[in-house]
Amino acid sequence: MSRARRRADRIRAEIPIQRVLSDYGYEVDGGYDGEQQFSCDLHGDGVDIKPSARVYPDSGSWYCFSCDATRDAIQTVRDKEGIEFFPALRKIEERYRLPTMPFEEGDYDTTKGAAHGASKEVAGLLDPSKTFEDDQKRAHTLLDGVTVDKDLPMLDTLKLWEAFDKICFVVRKETLSEANGRIALAKIRKRTIEKIKESARE
């Protein structure tokens, strides 16, 4: 099971849907675990005089007859905040103070399909005693040097920085595991060094 799935399952198991709704100001009793009818603001002009929605705490979801949609806690947050799946997970975990879900062995293989082939390509560049942060510093130092010394054409340098920033961003947002982030950073280091060699030959 993927880490994202485990995070979603934990939210469904630990955060009552009626609590999520009442925290958004919906007229439901957040502490009551029976079904309740309430007004939904997610359809039409947001006014729902004859309450169209009903919460089903047993299934951790609610259904709105006017939206014709079933929503769990995550979908509710996505629709209320206009955000994607991962930011919604993060928001709920912060709001209800769920501790960071640890990574498991299998997560590294499944988060990004290409990672396995790529890891062979850069195997020699990955030091198992180092962390993602170490590799981040290392790649940053390398790119800094390239930029200062003008080893490469500016456009190539900028592309490498852009790739570096993107990896740091997705790892920070947890859409990429640190292990796969390390592989991606190692590829950038490899590409940078290859490009320096190429341009030195020219």
Ligand SMILES: [Zn+2]
């Ligand atoms: Zn609705």
